[in-house]
Amino acid sequence: MDNIIVQKYGGTSVATPERIKNVAGRIINLKRAGKNIVVVVSAMGDSTDDLIDLAHQITPDPPSRELDMLLSTGEQVSIALLAMAIESMGEDVISLTAAQVGIHTDNIHTRARIVDIDTERILAELKRGRIVIVAGFQGVNEFNDITTLGRGGSDTTAVALASVLKAEMCEILTDVEGVYTSDPRIVFNAKKLDTITYEEMLELATLGAKVLHPRSVELAWQYDVPLMVRSSFNEKEGTIVTNMKLENERVVSGVACDKNVAKASVYGIPSRPGVAYRIFSALADKGIDVDMIVQNMTREGKTDISFTIAKENLGETREVLKKVSEELGSDGVNFEDGLAKVSIVGAGMINHPGVAAKMFEALYELDINIELITTSDIKVSCLVREDRAEEAVRKLHSVFELENI
Amino acid sequence: MDNIIVQKYGGTSVATPERIKNVAGRIINLKRAGKNIVVVVSAMGDSTDDLIDLAHQITPDPPSRELDMLLSTGEQVSIALLAMAIESMGEDVISLTAAQVGIHTDNIHTRARIVDIDTERILAELKRGRIVIVAGFQGVNEFNDITTLGRGGSDTTAVALASVLKAEMCEILTDVEGVYTSDPRIVFNAKKLDTITYEEMLELATLGAKVLHPRSVELAWQYDVPLMVRSSFNEKEGTIVTNMKLENERVVSGVACDKNVAKASVYGIPSRPGVAYRIFSALADKGIDVDMIVQNMTREGKTDISFTIAKENLGETREVLKKVSEELGSDGVNFEDGLAKVSIVGAGMINHPGVAAKMFEALYELDINIELITTSDIKVSCLVREDRAEEAVRKLHSVFELENI
Structure with a gap:
């Protein structure tokens, strides 16, 4: 089927009956312009948090299968x-849960991964001339149990649907007008980008730019799904995320800041093969995502490993490391929060040496201490004290002249 | 499988996290006493009404398929x-939606009827030693769309499950301690009945006693499901509803009062075969339940038909009758609310003539006008002004000496 557009509206865009009606009007305009429309929606406003609160009033540690049963009602509403x-505005429409569509996932409750999607029912409904509304964030496993996809779930649902339906565009409608050179709440003169590569977007997404979840960008990149981030409150063109290499590649496209960071360290581990494996597989078993990892050789055949995690995983990480560190015979563990990761991202960086040095110089000028550094082909990240992070972002935005992009 | 108990908890019993924990404790006690337990729950407190309000903020007339999609989330929560x-209290448990159980219904959204129920998954979970929690009030139709069962839906789910699972008892746990000779809020000295027949309960349920929905009683009667109405707040034995004929059958077992009544009349209909059929099939097509029906022959080959409906169906009934009455060439229609139906019910009535006369006499003594009368083998109902109904109930309770039952 041609002319399929997948649109995804986040929780803010459908937070009230009034906003839902606005979104409905917008979808109808697009439909009347001749498009076949599949819409993915998140739960209204804070309703997912409200459901989590309710679960925590029952038990501090709700079983994940039942948590998914509970949370999936938010999108169904x-x-x-x-x-x-x-x-009520006169267009034919049908809503479908993930189970009704056939969004099949693995069995890992609260952070399931999509395995495949049936297109039969959606295509049949589109052929009847209906607008199809699909519940984001949820799936169904081999036991017919409801799963949820975890963070960024609705974006992932939208991109996966756009991929299997071969949509001409996957539009992520949100409360910002696109992808910016930095967070406009931190950097006053941040600029909206017209285009950005999947790779850049992926780094920015991972770095906490929060516009698009990295999982969805990864998926879009993998299956070449054309993606646009745009505002749900106005009709302005947003930022297109594509594979296209630009003629004049920008060296740095954005400065990102992620404040949701804690650092964990294991000291004095007897250095032998498999040490890193032991630590990080134990964390992976608990589903804890590890971000920056640094390992240094120290004296007397002992090594230190430090890494960063999301703040909310600090408690669980502490438990895991206590056990693993004893098994490894290490000298001790240490934890720290109140940290932030500041990063510069740009696909052109790879051809321009000295970008990292320029970043370190800027931070040095502000007298900001760097706790960890990691780099990839298209980004440099520094871990700094959280209370200095915004200063650092503004300085880097100015040093790389992003206000003139 | 032996020793299966089906319990149903209404919305009041699970209105808050605290009450949910109480219900959980009670279920666990029963489990540890060696029972295999299937629990049916309604939505928390007023949450169904809240969802309906939300729908009405979107549109005054929400499409019924989407209303079912919305409302079914209440029980899922x-x-x-x-x-x-x-x-969290240490017992193995699993919750199942109607779709997961396989509670198959017809396609009439918002008042679907159960067609059949798969027992495979429930029995498999019970065999694993799990307590099984099933969402009441909902089903799934042949298109895999979610349906709801309408009024009394959760009771009906419970009885239907008890029937297919061949449960030893279906317990309806509610905010009263059983079935009373009359509404204790109206009649101060109303008594709890230890047993009642399906037939009596059916009449009482239909008459607005509100303890059990008539659909569920009908179903229990049809499939001989042993039923108990008891309190969810204490462990007292409630009222058992059975097929057993009592040695000394009570003449009158209860006095009921239904205030949710409106009356509709069609005047001067040319009297020919099929007139009643035309009127009541048109109402049935809209799913409007008609209760008391009275037809009188009048002069010149014309007839009048009066009947009662639930107040909330008055608007729709008005529309239907306007059209049908024109088609039939009748002289006019009339509507009235502010009415109540007062009834006496008793399986022994059939062998005791003069019971109806005693009722009419009691109402005459109070100078209460009777607008309509209907009778069955085991009940007599009178339609009276709503503002006189409670007086009438108290008088009848006393005249038939129900305080000494």
């Missing part, structure tokens, strides 16, 4: 309401 | 929370 709004 | 509570 918003798809029903959005379908009602569209039907 | 409570099954997840109850399962969390039970698991």
